[in-house]
Amino acid sequence: MIFTSIIAMTAVVFLSRYIFLEPRLPVKLNVKAQRLLSYSSPAVLTAIWAPIVFVHDEQLALSLNNPYLIAAILAALVAWKTNNVIATTVISMGCFFILNTVIN
Template identity: 50%
Template sequence: MMITILLMACITFFTRYLFLHRALPFKVGPKMQQFLSFSAPAVLTAIWVPIVFLNEEGINLNWQNPYLSAAIVAVIVAYKTHNIYYTTLAGMGLFLILN
């Protein structure tokens, strides 16, 4: 079991090391850079959408859903202020108040 964990850790390290080590002559082309620029928003969306919109029964679009209300406020604050601290405080603050 421990050998499996160590081998997987080595595989993970070396696959990331290839992209991060500057001495290796590996360059990502412009099309690949553009393609990879979508990975962070895609991963973050895959994380927050089920949290905000789903509950035990299924899709929850009820106005009393504290996750949805806090997310809407966070989006509005982010759009208006472009400040991650205000966005986080507004979203978390409203969520704590509603719960």
């Protein structure tokens, strides 16, 4: 049963992507649908990182003892100022590892 579910989910994901990525297929989205879908990536990424940064032990963690929050704020500032993905990643990860070692 589990194997069948995995195969079915794989087929659904592959086909849903193949329909839109294969240039020879005559499926085209209108401008409104394309604009609507442009918001999906930021929404999914926010749904992934927000609980990691803001929730610890099933409680909202908005204190300066939260290394995730401090590193996320630093990452946002570095990304805003530098527009450099590598610098943002290295600086924020370094800050997080240092803070996580000191605080914990």
